[in-house]
Amino acid sequence: MANSGVDTKRRRFLIAATSVVGAVGVAPLAYAFLGSMAPSARALAAGAPVEVDVSKIEAGQLTRVLWQGKPVWVVNRTPEMLSNLPSLDNALRDPNSDVLTQQPEYAKNATRSIKPEYVVLVGICTHLGCSPGYRPEVAPADLGAEWKGGWLCACHGSRFDLAGRVYKNVPAATNLVVPPHYYKTDNIVLVGLDGGKA
Amino acid sequence: MADHPKHNYTGLLGWVEDRFPLMETWNYHLAQYYAPRNFNIWYYFGSLAILVLVFQIFSGLFLAFHYKPDAALAFNSVEYIMRDVPGGWFIRYMHSTGASFFFIVVYLHMFRALIYGSYKGKRELLWLIGMTIYLALMATAFMGYLLPWGQMSLWGAQVIINLFNTIPFIGEQLSVWLRGDFVLSDATLNRFFALHFFIPVIVLPALVFVHMVALHAVGSNNPDGIEIKQGPKGNRWSPDAPKDGIPFFPYYIVKDVFGVGVFLFVFFAVLFFAPEMGGFFLEPPNFEPANALKTPLHIAPVWYFTPFYTILRSIPDPWYGTVGMFSAIILLFLLPWIDKNPIKSWRYRNASHMANLLLFAIVFLILGWMGTKSVEPLYKELGTRMTQIYFLFFVVLGIHSRPFANSQPSNVLGILIAVVLGLLVWIGSGFLSFGGIFAGIVVGLAFALIFMLGNFIAKQYFGKNGVKARYAAWFFILLGLIIFYDVYFRFVPSDTTATVQMLLQLIWPVVYLGVTLLLPALSPSVNAEKPVPERVTE
Amino acid sequence: MKKFISGMLLALSAAVLPVSGVLASTGVELPPVKANIHDKQSLQRGAKYFVNYCMGCHSLGSSRYNRVAQDLGLSPEQVKDNFIFTRDDDGELQKPGDLMTNAMRKKYGEAVFGVAPPDLSLSGRLRGETWIYHYLKSFYADRTRPFGVNNTVFPNAGMPHVLWELQGLQRLEVKEEHGHKTETLVLDQPGKLSPAKYDEVVMDLTNFLVYVGEPSKLSRPTIGIFVLIFLVIFTAVAYLLKKEYWKDVH
Numbered sequence: 001m002a003n004s005g006v007d008t009k010r011r012r013f014l015i016a017a018t019s020v021v022g023a024v025g026v027a028p029l030a031y032a033f034l035g036s037m038a039p040s041a042r043a044l045a046a047g048a049p050v051e052v053d054v055s056k057i058e059a060g061q062l063t064r065v066l067w068q069g070k071p072v073w074v075v076n077r078t079p080e081m082l083s084n085l086p087s088l089d090n091a092l093r094d095p096n097s098d099v100l101t102q103q104p105e106y107a108k109n110a111t112r113s114i115k116p117e118y119v120v121l122v123g124i125c126t127h128l129g130c131s132p133g134y135r136p137e138v139a140p141a142d143l144g145a146e147w148k149g150g151w152l153c154a155c156h157g158s159r160f161d162l163a164g165r166v167y168k169n170v171p172a173a174t175n176l177v178v179p180p181h182y183y184k185t186d187n188i189v190l191v192g193l194d195g196g197k198a
Numbered sequence: 199m200a201d202h203p204k205h206n207y208t209g210l211l212g213w214v215e216d217r218f219p220l221m222e223t224w225n226y227h228l229a230q231y232y233a234p235r236n237f238n239i240w241y242y243f244g245s246l247a248i249l250v251l252v253f254q255i256f257s258g259l260f261l262a263f264h265y266k267p268d269a270a271l272a273f274n275s276v277e278y279i280m281r282d283v284p285g286g287w288f289i290r291y292m293h294s295t296g297a298s299f300f301f302i303v304v305y306l307h308m309f310r311a312l313i314y315g316s317y318k319g320k321r322e323l324l325w326l327i328g329m330t331i332y333l334a335l336m337a338t339a340f341m342g343y344l345l346p347w348g349q350m351s352l353w354g355a356q357v358i359i360n361l362f363n364t365i366p367f368i369g370e371q372l373s374v375w376l377r378g379d380f381v382l383s384d385a386t387l388n389r390f391f392a393l394h395f396f397i398p399v400i401v402l403p404a405l406v407f408v409h410m411v412a413l414h415a416v417g418s419n420n421p422d423g424i425e426i427k428q429g430p431k432g433n434r435w436s437p438d439a440p441k442d443g444i445p446f447f448p449y450y451i452v453k454d455v456f457g458v459g460v461f462l463f464v465f466f467a468v469l470f471f472a473p474e475m476g477g478f479f480l481e482p483p484n485f486e487p488a489n490a491l492k493t494p495l496h497i498a499p500v501w502y503f504t505p506f507y508t509i510l511r512s513i514p515d516p517w518y519g520t521v522g523m524f525s526a527i528i529l530l531f532l533l534p535w536i537d538k539n540p541i542k543s544w545r546y547r548n549a550s551h552m553a554n555l556l557l558f559a560i561v562f563l564i565l566g567w568m569g570t571k572s573v574e575p576l577y578k579e580l581g582t583r584m585t586q587i588y589f590l591f592f593v594v595l596g597i598h599s600r601p602f603a604n605s606q607p608s609n610v611l612g613i614l615i616a617v618v619l620g621l622l623v624w625i626g627s628g629f630l631s632f633g634g635i636f637a638g639i640v641v642g643l644a645f646a647l648i649f650m651l652g653n654f655i656a657k658q659y660f661g662k663n664g665v666k667a668r669y670a671a672w673f674f675i676l677l678g679l680i681i682f683y684d685v686y687f688r689f690v691p692s693d694t695t696a697t698v699q700m701l702l703q704l705i706w707p708v709v710y711l712g713v714t715l716l717l718p719a720l721s722p723s724v725n726a727e728k729p730v731p732e733r734v735t736e
Numbered sequence: 737m738k739k740f741i742s743g744m745l746l747a748l749s750a751a752v753l754p755v756s757g758v759l760a761s762t763g764v765e766l767p768p769v770k771a772n773i774h775d776k777q778s779l780q781r782g783a784k785y786f787v788n789y790c791m792g793c794h795s796l797g798s799s800r801y802n803r804v805a806q807d808l809g810l811s812p813e814q815v816k817d818n819f820i821f822t823r824d825d826d827g828e829l830q831k832p833g834d835l836m837t838n839a840m841r842k843k844y845g846e847a848v849f850g851v852a853p854p855d856l857s858l859s860g861r862l863r864g865e866t867w868i869y870h871y872l873k874s875f876y877a878d879r880t881r882p883f884g885v886n887n888t889v890f891p892n893a894g895m896p897h898v899l900w901e902l903q904g905l906q907r908l909e910v911k912e913e914h915g916h917k918t919e920t921l922v923l924d925q926p927g928k929l930s931p932a933k934y935d936e937v938v939m940d941l942t943n944f945l946v947y948v949g950e951p952s953k954l955s956r957p958t959i960g961i962f963v964l965i966f967l968v969i970f971t972a973v974a975y976l977l978k979k980e981y982w983k984d985v986h
Contacts, residue, residue: 014977021970032285033260041282041800045833235985277798287952444985452978459971463964470960485862
């Protein structure tokens with residue numbers, strides 16, 4: 001018989017030991033390989049925080065910057081625009097920004113911003129990633145009388161108000177993302193970093 | 199097709215086995231593949247070669263995620279991998295170190311086949327497939343070396359591709375077609391990248407698979423060169439298995455795992471502490487971007503090509519140099535038909551055969567080392583002498599394959615070869631010129647004369663014993679041919695330095711032929727073969 | 737055509753030199769120099785000298801400011817204040833994550849120096865520490881050269897002696913004895929630094945360039961030790977396993 005006089009226990013132990021030690025070796029190897037697919041220093045440099053001088057944005061205007069390769073909008077909302085916001089609450093899916101992943105805590109407020117007039121938004125539709133168009137005008141012919149300004153996504157028709165909040169009955173399910181940002185000085189907002197934690 | 203063979207597997211394994219020969223394959227290639235029990239250290243390199251191939255494929259894949267095969271971007275993309283990609287340097291060094299280790303392992307694997315006669319006993323195809331793998335490996339390595347697009351990449355590839363220029367009539371068009379441009383350029387880099395992916399990922403694994411199929415059909419050779427399948431049957435695992443065989447799984451698997459551990463220690467020691475390996479694995483000039491306007495001062499191919507590079511350099515005529523270099527590789531393919539001695543392992547062959555193999559290995563190493571050296575008269579001559587011995591090896595191997603034959607080389611055969619040789623030289627050095635005809639006649643006549651003279655001297659002094667006379671005749675003939683080659687093709691009366699070197703270093707072929715041919719002619723004990731045992735030894 | 741190829745092959749083979757010690761172009765072997773990339777103070781000084789004296793012409797196009805900062809133990813602010821002088825296309829100072837390029841155009845470099853000053857990211861690996869160290873010490877006054885200086889390690893280098901204020905100016909003295917030429921460099925006009933201090937500056941620059949040639953070298957051997965220790969353990973266990981199974985065979 002092939003198994004006569006064989007110390008099966010010792011064999012099992014040694015097989016287990018070799019396998020475990022081998023696996024301990026393969027794990028960091030796999031980590032090194034798969035880790036190389038993470039963003040490189042170049043990608044990180046391109047995704048570095050971006051400064052925006054909000055004092056240069058005229059009232060009602062939108063300015064775009066690139067952060068991590070994504071469009072980021074900064075809008076200087078007029079008092080009139082701001083006053084329109086609460087009136088839309090009933091038409092919106094998440095008027096109070098309850099979906100916490102869509103904005104940092106300091107932007108979970110009525111205007112979704114640190115300073116009420118300046119809203120900072122990642123300009124990518126939360127439906128499938130198109131970049132919605134800025135439609136600040138009130139009640140244009142194609143958007144209906146209820147429109148108080150906001151964004152319309154040309155791809156699938158999602159609508160957002162001027163705080164980036166999503167309307168009901170549109171493909172997108174969540175509000176536009178407010179990226180981490182803070183005011184370095186009164187006029188300079190740094191997009192990409194939270195103030196306290198940076 | 200008939201029904202699947204019956205099996206006793208149940209459950210999931212049974213379900214699979216009904217549909218796919220999973221356990222059948224496992225058993226055929228591993229659990230019930232009986233390999234000789236006496237494998238020694240030389241038998242690690244086959245499995246290690248597969249390990250390195252896997253390393254190369256995976257590290258190559260992850261490098262390709264970041265590499266850019268574009269002449270304007272390639273060099274910087276490699277540095278991007280080395281610095282910006284997380285852990286990129288490790289993957290890159292794994293790939294570059296792996297390339298060199300691939301050749302180390304393969305060269306040792308091939309030498310193993312040489313010393314134990316693993317190309318014999320219905321293993322000719324196995325050997326041919328293996329040699330094809332080696333060729334594919336060289337092609338892959340050559341193309342891979344272009345990809346970093348450094349100075350060595352560019353100029354190394356430039357020189358090698360220009361070898362094709364030397365082919366008569368079609369050469370120039372061929373090399374332009376290979377490059378896809380009139381110079382080595384972005385087009386070349388682009389296709390080399392594609393081929394550097396295609397060959398190792400598709401062609402090499404397919405060849406390795408066929409290599410394994412052939413091996414497992416014939417069965418493994420072993421250090422004693424005994425066919426265990428023809429020996430007694432019955433071992434503790436099976437009554438019909440060869441008595442000297444043990445199942446590959448688990449015994450050689452666990453042994454190979456240990457071998458992998460030792461190998462990886464050496465591999466990672468180099469990778470982490472000397473990835474450039476003193477300029478042999480990564481050559482310093484390749485840290486400068488390719489520049490078509492400036493050849494670097496120090497240029498040499500990577501070490502694994504240098505033996506053949508030296509052969510190329512030592513033959514002054516470019517076309518014959520190219521022919522020489524490629525025939526140095528092609529001759530290796532023919533080993534099974536050159537060495538017909540029924541004894542496989544050098545353990546039981548005569549001492550001269552052993553000496554022949556060892557000297558061949560040493561000559562190969564010297565040729566390799568020389569490829570990194572400049573062409574000073576001393577080295578130039580050494581390279582030529584080593585090249586001569588490289589080719590003599592195959593003739594001597596053939597002579598050794600019948601150690602007790604007592605017939606001297608036939609003069610008729612000699613004259614026939616002389617005629618063929620004369621014709622070749624005539625064609626080669628100008629078919630329509632008087633010089634060509636003259637050269638052909640001189641070479642043919644000289645060859646025939648040397649042949650007959652060698653036979654004559656041998657008969658005079660070693661005539662009583664046919665075996666001795668045969669060795670002696672070959673010694674004189676081969677030495678005579680070397681001297682004729684030197685005098686006719688290489689001797690330049692005005693170049694005294696070269697002549698002195700030529701004379702001094704004649705010692706190398708004399709010693710080589712003396713050890714392998716004259717010694718067995720003088721002492722029968724050197725020619726004695728040992729009895730091959732019935733069963734494998736420990 | 738054959739002649740051309742054989743000529744080329746010959747020229748190539750003639751160019752193949754032994755890969756041994758580092759030679760000055762005069763053929764004299766240079767005394768070997770060992771760079772120390774773990775001396776952070778020296779690397780920081782070297783980096784500072786580099787951006788001040790070299791980077792106007794020589795970029796480090798594969799290297800990023802923030803990586804250098806991290807490896808040398810500097811804060812991003814220190815790097816910003818001390819190292820970043822290059823402005824990008826928009827006229828703004830480069831960011832810490834940017835590659836350490838300079839603003840010199842290739843055409844301009846060629847016009848002024850004959851050859852565009854090479855990027856030095858890999859000079860530590862291409863030339864090696866011995867060459868760099870001796871090169872920076874071997875400038876001497878030579879009126880026949882466009883910049884008034886020549887170099888014994890790299891004759892006819894198309895580069896001014898940017899560190900001359902520190903080193904001073906050297907003169908080449910050639911002595912001939914028994915047909916044997918010996919070349920020595922003599923300091924003619926002392927610079928701001930003593931020769932010993934200047935050697936330190938050159939060593940700092942050498943260290944920095946060797947570091948920049950391969951930043952991963954800082955951590956490579958450390959990781960290597962752990963990998964090798966692991967492999968010793970693995971091989972030992974695998975050996976025991978092999979021995980246990982092979983009891984069946986022996």
